[in-house]
Structure formats: structure tokens, C-alpha cells
Amino acid sequence: MLVVLRDAWATAVPDRKDRxxxxxxxxxxxxxxxxxxDAFSYRGLGHVFVANMTGNVVFSGFAIxxxxxxxxxxSLDALAAFAVGALLGGRVARGARAHRGRVLHLALVVETVLVLAAYVIAQAATTPYAGTSQYVLIALLGLAMGVQNAAARALAVPDLTTTVLTLTITGIASDSRATGGSGGKAGRRLLSTAAMFLRRPHRRRHRPARGPALPLLFAAMLLAAATIAAFTLTWSDAAWTDPT
Structure with missing residues (x-):
């Protein structure tokens, strides 16, 4: 347990000399x-994900x-938007490929604008979301998640892909001491898994419903803070900024 906590701490508060x-x-x-x-899209936009494309492929099969x-x-709207976002994110990553901090910052700027736009539209549109507003929201959020995933792929931080947890959870089990493994990176992997669950809590009974777009507001605020933090990294010339 001490090793797991130490690894989790090193992930949340990394050493400056970390790779x-x-x-x-x-x-x-x-x-x-x-x-x-994804919590907003699934609950507010119907049975559709804007980040988990595996889920959308499955949902497409159900629909067919x-x-x-x-x-x-x-589902097809989300898949197409995500693919276009990944294309845009790939262009961003290659444009700043010499500096990992700049890759992240540029991707975050684009993603923040897209999520903030989605929040504004979600607040202005009537609920339940349907028709044009539904598909515009899916497209904006799919684009944002595509950009994020392309940046995460370019940055290649182990066990922190930001979206896909299948390999992360597999790593926790298959590399554990129970299998004869070292148990390494368990803290980081558990943090990554737990972070995915930090979404909008379920509404309590007998309390008025909060705005359905609230998760998008939280996401936009978190992205804005991350964008500012990433901007400070663009000036760094530390070894970790070099993608090679």
C-alpha cells in the first residue's frame, strides 16, 4: 500500500527531473x-458518448x-466529430512537436474553446436536447475530445491516456504482485481510473434539479485552469519537453 501511495503522489506531484x-x-x-x-453526453444527449468511441460503435450496433x-x-455524428478533432489535434501536435509543453498548451486552447462553446449552447437551448442543438453539442464535444486524445497520444505519458481505461485496468491486474509482477505504476493507474469517476454526482431526491449543462461548466473551468498551467510550461527547456 505504501508503494501505491508513493506512486500516486509522484504522479500528482511529480519530481522536476521526472521524464x-x-x-x-x-x-x-x-x-x-x-x-x-461523457457523463453530460450520455445523460443529456441520449445514449451517446463523445469521448469513448468504443461505446459508440457498440451503440451503433444496438441502433442497427x-x-x-x-x-x-x-453515434455516427460523434464518431465523425471525434475523427475530425483527432485530425486537428494531430496537426496541432505536429506543428509544435519540438516541445511537449507547447503541444499540450495549444491542444488545450482549442479544447477549452470548443467545450466553452458547447456549454453556452447547452445553456441557451431548451431541454431535453433534440434536433439541431443535440447534434451541434455532440459535434462540438466530439471535436474537443478528438483533439484531447490526439494530444495525449503525441505526449505519450504512460497509463494516462485520458480516455481509454481498458489497458490501464489490465495493467493494474496483470502487473500486480499477485501475478508475480512488480506492482509498479499501480498508484498512477488507480489515480487515472479514479479521475474518470469524478463526474457529476447523481441528483439527490427531493432537491431541485441543477442545470443539465453543469458538468460542461466544470469541464470548461478545469480546462481553463489547465490551459493556464500548460502555458507556464511552454517556456521550459527541461529535458522532459523534448519528445525524443
């Missing part, structure tokens, strides 16, 4: 953003099979 510098806590913040945004509550158009 990935100050990137790990910022990637954790983006994992929280993923949880918030005629299962109630699933929209093929919504």
Missing part, C-alpha cells in the same frame, strides 16, 4: 474532463439491431 515533468497531473485533469463530458433508446445518427 514527463509536470505533464502527469495535467493529464489527470484531462481524465476528469473526459468523465464530466433496432434496440430502443439508441440513435445511429447520434
Amino acid at each position: 514527463h515533468g509536470s505533464l502527469p497531473p495535467l493529464m489527470l485533469a484531462l481524465t476528469v474532463v473526459t468523465g464530466l463530458v 439491431a433496432g434496440a430502443a433508446g439508441f440513435s445511429l445518427d447520434a
Whole structure:
């Protein structure tokens, strides 16, 4: 347990000489953003994810099979927007590929603008979201998550992909001491998994419903803070900034 806590602390408060510098806590913040945004999309936009594309492929299959509550158009909208966002994120990453801090900062600027725009539209639109507002929100958030995932891929911080937890959870189990492994990085992997669950809590009974767009507001605020933090990294010439 002490090793796990030490590893978790090193992820949240990394040493300046760490190979990935100050990137790990910022990637954790983006994992929280993923949880918030996907919680909003699933609960507010129908059975659709804007970050978890595996889920959308499954939902598309359900829709084709005629299962109630699933929209093929919504899933395809999310898939297309995510792909375009990943393309944009890839261009951003290659444009600043000589400096990892600049890659993250530029990607965060784009993502923050997209999520903030989605929040403004979600606040102005009537609920439940349907028609044009639904598809515009899916497109904006899908673009944002595509950019984020492309940046995370370019930065390549181990076990902090910000979206896909399948390999992270597999690593916790397969590398554990129970299997004869070293148990290394368990703290980081557990933090990454926990961060995904830090999304909007369920509404309590007998209390008025809060704005359905509240998760997007939290996500935009977190992204703005991360963008400011990432800006301070763009001036660093430490070894971790070099992608090679």
C-alpha cells in the first residue's frame, strides 16, 4: 500500500527531473474532463458518448439491431466529430512537436474553446436536447475530445491516456504482485481510473434539479485552469519537453 501511495503522489506531484515533468497531473485533469463530458453526453444527449468511441460503435450496433433508446445518427455524428478533432489535434501536435509543453498548451486552447462553446449552447437551448442543438453539442464535444486524445497520444505519458481505461485496468491486474509482477505504476493507474469517476454526482431526491449543462461548466473551468498551467510550461527547456 505504501508503494501505491508513493506512486500516486509522484504522479500528482511529480519530481522536476521526472521524464514527463509536470505533464502527469495535467493529464489527470484531462481524465476528469473526459468523465464530466461523457457523463453530460450520455445523460443529456441520449445514449451517446463523445469521448469513448468504443461505446459508440457498440451503440451503433444496438441502433442497427433496432434496440430502443439508441440513435445511429447520434453515434455516427460523434464518431465523425471525434475523427475530425483527432485530425486537428494531430496537426496541432505536429506543428509544435519540438516541445511537449507547447503541444499540450495549444491542444488545450482549442479544447477549452470548443467545450466553452458547447456549454453556452447547452445553456441557451431548451431541454431535453433534440434536433439541431443535440447534434451541434455532440459535434462540438466530439471535436474537443478528438483533439484531447490526439494530444495525449503525441505526449505519450504512460497509463494516462485520458480516455481509454481498458489497458490501464489490465495493467493494474496483470502487473500486480499477485501475478508475480512488480506492482509498479499501480498508484498512477488507480489515480487515472479514479479521475474518470469524478463526474457529476447523481441528483439527490427531493432537491431541485441543477442545470443539465453543469458538468460542461466544470469541464470548461478545469480546462481553463489547465490551459493556464500548460502555458507556464511552454517556456521550459527541461529535458522532459523534448519528445525524443
